[in-house]
Amino acid sequence: MKFLSKFYIGLIFFLLYIPIIVLIVFSFNESGSLAEFSGASLVWYEELFNDEEALSSLLNSLILAVSSSVIATIIGTFGALGLYRMKSKYVKGAVNTVTNIPMMNPDIVTGVSMMLLFVAVAGFLKSQSFFGFGTMLIAHVTFNLPYVLLSVMPRFRGLDKSLSEAAQDLGCTPARAFFKVELPEIVPGIVSGLMLGFTMSLDDFVISHFVSSPDFQTLPLYVYNQTAHNVKFSMYALSSLIVVAILIILLVVNFAGSVGRRKVSEKRG
Amino acid sequence: MRKNSLFQKIAAAPHIVWAILFIVAPMIFVLYFAFTDAEGNFSFSNISSLSQYGNVFILSIAFALIATVICLLIGYPLAYFMSKQSERAQKILMVLVMLPMWCNLLIRTYALMALLDNGGLLNSLLEKLGFDKIPIVGTNFGVILGMIYDFLPYMVLPIFTAMTKLDKRYIEASQDLGCTGFQTMTRVIMPLTVSGVVSGITMVFVPSISTFYISQKLGAGKIDLVGDTIERLFQNPSTYNVGASISLVMMVLIIISVGIMNRFTDDDRASDGDKGQKKGGFMP
Amino acid sequence: MKKNVNRRIFSLVICFLCLMLPVTLSLSGCSANGTTDSVTLYVYNWGEYISDGSEGCLDSNKAFEEWYYETYGVKVNVNYSTFSSNESLYAKLSSGSVSYDVIVPSDYMIERLIDEELLAELNYDNIPHAAENLLPEFFGETSVHSDYDPGNKYSVPYMYGMIGIIYNTTVIPEDEPNLGSWQLMWDEKYEGNILQFNNSRDAFGSAQYFLGLDVNSDSDEDWRAALEKLKEQKPILQGYVMDEIYNKMENGSAAIAAYYAGDYLAMYENNSDLEFFYPEEGTNLYVDAMCIPKCAKNKEIAERYIDFMLTEEPAVANAEYTYYASPNRVVVESEEYIEYMGEIKEDAYEKMYDTGSVATSTYRNLTGDKLLLINTLWEELKSDVTVSGAIYVMCGIILAVLIACAVASYVKKAYRRKFYVSK
Numbered sequence: 001m002k003f004l005s006k007f008y009i010g011l012i013f014f015l016l017y018i019p020i021i022v023l024i025v026f027s028f029n030e031s032g033s034l035a036e037f038s039g040a041s042l043v044w045y046e047e048l049f050n051d052e053e054a055l056s057s058l059l060n061s062l063i064l065a066v067s068s069s070v071i072a073t074i075i076g077t078f079g080a081l082g083l084y085r086m087k088s089k090y091v092k093g094a095v096n097t098v099t100n101i102p103m104m105n106p107d108i109v110t111g112v113s114m115m116l117l118f119v120a121v122a123g124f125l126k127s128q129s130f131f132g133f134g135t136m137l138i139a140h141v142t143f144n145l146p147y148v149l150l151s152v153m154p155r156f157r158g159l160d161k162s163l164s165e166a167a168q169d170l171g172c173t174p175a176r177a178f179f180k181v182e183l184p185e186i187v188p189g190i191v192s193g194l195m196l197g198f199t200m201s202l203d204d205f206v207i208s209h210f211v212s213s214p215d216f217q218t219l220p221l222y223v224y225n226q227t228a229h230n231v232k233f234s235m236y237a238l239s240s241l242i243v244v245a246i247l248i249i250l251l252v253v254n255f256a257g258s259v260g261r262r263k264v265s266e267k268r269g
Numbered sequence: 270m271r272k273n274s275l276f277q278k279i280a281a282a283p284h285i286v287w288a289i290l291f292i293v294a295p296m297i298f299v300l301y302f303a304f305t306d307a308e309g310n311f312s313f314s315n316i317s318s319l320s321q322y323g324n325v326f327i328l329s330i331a332f333a334l335i336a337t338v339i340c341l342l343i344g345y346p347l348a349y350f351m352s353k354q355s356e357r358a359q360k361i362l363m364v365l366v367m368l369p370m371w372c373n374l375l376i377r378t379y380a381l382m383a384l385l386d387n388g389g390l391l392n393s394l395l396e397k398l399g400f401d402k403i404p405i406v407g408t409n410f411g412v413i414l415g416m417i418y419d420f421l422p423y424m425v426l427p428i429f430t431a432m433t434k435l436d437k438r439y440i441e442a443s444q445d446l447g448c449t450g451f452q453t454m455t456r457v458i459m460p461l462t463v464s465g466v467v468s469g470i471t472m473v474f475v476p477s478i479s480t481f482y483i484s485q486k487l488g489a490g491k492i493d494l495v496g497d498t499i500e501r502l503f504q505n506p507s508t509y510n511v512g513a514s515i516s517l518v519m520m521v522l523i524i525i526s527v528g529i530m531n532r533f534t535d536d537d538r539a540s541d542g543d544k545g546q547k548k549g550g551f552m553p
Numbered sequence: 554m555k556k557n558v559n560r561r562i563f564s565l566v567i568c569f570l571c572l573m574l575p576v577t578l579s580l581s582g583c584s585a586n587g588t589t590d591s592v593t594l595y596v597y598n599w600g601e602y603i604s605d606g607s608e609g610c611l612d613s614n615k616a617f618e619e620w621y622y623e624t625y626g627v628k629v630n631v632n633y634s635t636f637s638s639n640e641s642l643y644a645k646l647s648s649g650s651v652s653y654d655v656i657v658p659s660d661y662m663i664e665r666l667i668d669e670e671l672l673a674e675l676n677y678d679n680i681p682h683a684a685e686n687l688l689p690e691f692f693g694e695t696s697v698h699s700d701y702d703p704g705n706k707y708s709v710p711y712m713y714g715m716i717g718i719i720y721n722t723t724v725i726p727e728d729e730p731n732l733g734s735w736q737l738m739w740d741e742k743y744e745g746n747i748l749q750f751n752n753s754r755d756a757f758g759s760a761q762y763f764l765g766l767d768v769n770s771d772s773d774e775d776w777r778a779a780l781e782k783l784k785e786q787k788p789i790l791q792g793y794v795m796d797e798i799y800n801k802m803e804n805g806s807a808a809i810a811a812y813y814a815g816d817y818l819a820m821y822e823n824n825s826d827l828e829f830f831y832p833e834e835g836t837n838l839y840v841d842a843m844c845i846p847k848c849a850k851n852k853e854i855a856e857r858y859i860d861f862m863l864t865e866e867p868a869v870a871n872a873e874y875t876y877y878a879s880p881n882r883v884v885v886e887s888e889e890y891i892e893y894m895g896e897i898k899e900d901a902y903e904k905m906y907d908t909g910s911v912a913t914s915t916y917r918n919l920t921g922d923k924l925l926l927i928n929t930l931w932e933e934l935k936s937d938v939t940v941s942g943a944i945y946v947m948c949g950i951i952l953a954v955l956i957a958c959a960v961a962s963y964v965k966k967a968y969r970r971k972f973y974v975s976k
Contacts (some may be wrong), residue, residue, distance in 0.1 A: 005350035010346050013365055016421065019380035020369070022390055034390055034804060042545040056442020066633075075283050095281070098288045106479030106523060106904040108496055109516045112503050116302055116513065119648060121507075129652045131296050143290045153466070158454035159875075161380070203377055205482070210503065213651045214595065214634035223375045227486070228637060231379075231800035239376040246371045250364045284881045316780075324938050331940065376666045387791075388804030404745045404805070407791040409944065411952050487791020490751050491934050501935065508928070 020243055027236035048234040057222035061202055064133070064218055068140035069197030075141070076148030077190055084156040096149075101200065103146040114139045118211060121153035130215035140204065144197035151196060155189035191195045281318025315514035322498060322515060329495040331520070333477035336416035340473045341466065342416070344424035346464075349458070351425075352432035352488070359433070366429070370422045375482060381418055382406060382486040407489035413455035415487040416477045425470040432458075467530050475523055495519050574878040591628035594854050597653040598640065600635040600796045601819070602712070602871065604867070604874035611870035617861045621854070629854055638752035646671060650720035653854040660701040661754065663708050664918035672707040673845045679856035682864040683709050690897045691840065692878035698840055700915065708842035709859050712795035712877035714814040714905065715835045715913060716755065721827050724927055735763035737809055737833045739782075744789040748801060750808035751793035753931035755837070756783060759811050764834050769917040773926060780930045784937055793935075801828060813839075814905055815877030818897055829904065835912035840880070878905045
């Protein structure tokens with residue numbers, strides 16, 4: 001049974017990973033064919049690093065991911081604070097539900113709904129170049145918001161209300177009390193919201209697909225355009241690099257955390 | 270308790286304004302476009318013209334359903350076996366599940382297509398070994414396979430999380446009380462991991478039913494799903510209206526099915542956070 | 554426990570900072586570049602349709618940037634993006650949400666854009682090379698191929714070509730009787746090996762040529778007949794694709810496809826098993842021309858861009874890169890070009906410029922109701938999916954099991970409730 005379960009795990013992961021492994025292996029393939037491996041070389045990586053379009057879209061992706069996650073975190077954190085303090089249960093519920101719409105909806109519906117809004121606004125303003133970084137930023141902030149709320153809200157719920165009251169009794173203004181007393185407590189939630197937003201935004205293709213313009217192309221859009229045309233092998237190199245980067249980040253995040261945890265448990269033990 | 274200060278009152282204002290402008294307003298636009306014709310007059314013509322897309326809807330729902338069930342059948346035992354491994358192995362396996370989730374869907378789908386295409390590695394290997402080629406790209410099977418491959422991790426992770434949260438003492442207790450292994454599985458483990466299963470199903474079903482990249486690549490543009498239809502209709506301003514009405518119908522369909530799914534856990538021990546999360550909920 | 558949380562957060566923050574570092578660096582780099590005055594020229598062209606500097610050829614856009622800077626002292630930054638069908642170009646342009654300076658649509662789309670007053674009239678003072686270099690049959694009053702824009706007031710021809718059928722000789726035997734005819738695309742023997750255009754005009758065109766119908770027909774019946782032909786073809790197709798065709802034909806994933814002649818040579822370069830013919834029933838001759846939309850922000854620079862592409866070096870480089878037939882005298886007469894084409898394939902030059910061996914016609918813009926009709930018919934074709942019996946059976950089983958489970962759990966609960974209550 002034990003062997004069987006190990007075998008099953010191995011089999012599924014093997015199947016899950018073949019395409020990715022093939023992709024990485026063939027990104028070193030000199031001939032640029034997917035059917036035969038003719039010899040290892042780094043030509044495709046070289047080509048990738050000379051491909052300005054790819055590099056600029058990577059840069060765009062990072063700019064967009066950073067700015068949208070930061071804006072979403074700021075709006076979302078204050079939003080969570082306001083909601084937490086809000087007395088009316090109905091308003092609270094309504095805002096919560098509305099914010100969660102982009103999370104529950106399929107991406108394509110969120111994408112087309114934003115596109116319709118932007119098309120209407122562009123038509124109203126008679127603007128010819130309305131789509132671009134601005135629309136992308138708005139869309140990304142919008143779908144990041146629920147994730148920020150999701151990670152910050154539980155922190156607020158876990159707060160000890162008397163602490164803030166004590167601070168105010170001791171002469172803090174409410175704003176000061178928030179920044180001095182409550183904010184440090186909810187920082188972990190804010191950080192995970194920020195990280196979530198950052199990765200969601202970096203990864204998003206579907207919503208961007210509907211609200212983008214050629215001015216501002218992100219990495220997933222670049223990959224989409226590449227795969228719709230004659231695929232250059234530098235795309236494989238790019239994909240391999242992305243996979244490896246994500247693997248490293250995941251390993252660091254998971255295992256750096258676990259070192260800390262083990263130490264704690266050793267001390268306790 | 271003190272009265273809320275002005276600061277606290279306006280703290281949520283930007284959030285609420287943003288939500289109204291960029292979440293509610295776009296939804297209203299979808300509604301508006303769905304019930305107007307190209308000139309902006311109120312009409313039901315879009316909704317009534319949907320009958321043309323009946324088969325597309327049926328096919329999408331069927332594909333998503335089949336893919337979800339197969340993901341569950343593969344994913345549940347996988348998550349169970351994973352939870353039986355040593356803690357260290359679990360950690361590594363967890364990273365292995367998460368890697369494909371964070372890796373862009375386009376890349377993985379394209380890699381799968383490149384592997385399975387008639388001239389791809391799989392078929393050229395088969396040919397060398399003297400077998401016939403298996404046409405996968407451009408068939409129903411190919412599209413379903415693509416969905417399973419792309420979304421399996423979304424099924425495994427929530428179930429696995431539920432498994433690890435499961436209190437081992439329940440299992441021991443059931444064994445002490447004379448349950449067979451099978452009974453422990455069906456009477457204890459399965460009911461206690463329903464919440465994970467439900468969020469797994471949601472996370473596979475929703476993207477499967479709305480995908481267009483998978484059907485574009487693995488269906489070679491021949492197998493049209495709802496997502497493809499919406500994407501195509503939104504490329505041409507004169508068909509925005511029909512596109513909006515299809516989006517609306519899909520949205521309603523998904524809300525209904527997710528609602529039904531969540532009913533399964535309402536009376537159980539599901540925690541709020543597990544519902545309707547996308548992969549975002551599983552940041553390490 | 555607290556410590557553990559802090560550690561995790563710490564590692565997260567470190568990770569995030571690592572990610573941010575390149576951004577901040579590059580952002581600062583960006584702003585350094587941004588201080589110099591530069592104009593961005595938005596060019597929207599077909600995919601794989603300009604010499605892009607790969608494999609040692611000229612990078613036409615870069616060359617233009619350099620040339621412009623040297624000649625006028627202004628930094629121009631060419632933002633080059635691509636589309637894969639005339640219809641998607643039209644959609645982008647007419648949605649009014651994006652603006653371009655130079656676009657390269659095909660003949661019938663140019664006619665439509667002129668009709669809808671979306672194109673700007675060109676100032677030929679800025680395009681002196683047009684009259685000088687373009688062949689008389691493609692440009693100006695003498696042109697026989699510019700029905701779409703008589704006198705070329707709005708457009709300057711870029712490339713032209715014909716649609717032909719590409720096939721793989723390892724799959725299709727030499728004695729195949731359907732070689733030379735559109736019938737090959739409808740041959741059930743090659744089920745799963747055939748690719749059709751993924752744009753309405755070209756797909757309908759293939760059926761219309763096959764049926765001997767007018768591709769610009771006024772009659773609804775003609776279009777319906779073409780639709781029926783396409784529906785008949787759908788089950789034996791591998792798929793509807795555009796530029797994905799390169800990879801699919803090159804690696805042998807598909808064996809038969811109709812596509813633009815020039816692209817055949819690009820595929821042949823990577824797979825010499827591919828052969829090509831113009832179907833005897835007649836085929837389409839298209840001219841792709843450079844135009845400037847009314848919304849262009851830098852019309853003058855756009856005109857100079859067009860002019861630059863007509864000069865010898867970029868024109869030859871583009872023609873060599875795309876393999877399409879060029880309407881440009883300096884290209885056609887260039888020894889280097891003819892030699893280059895001969896190296897690719899012996900009869901490449903003759904094939905590309907062979908406009909006389911089969912009957913050709915051009916697509917013309919259609920009236921509004923016909924455009925609407927094509928759109929509807931295309932939707933009908935694409936949404937014509939068959940749900941096979943196997944899928945119904947599978948779904949039926951799944952639903953049955955689900956319902957059974959729901960009923961069972963309900964019954965069980967009811968039973969338990971009763972049991973406990975009675976206790």
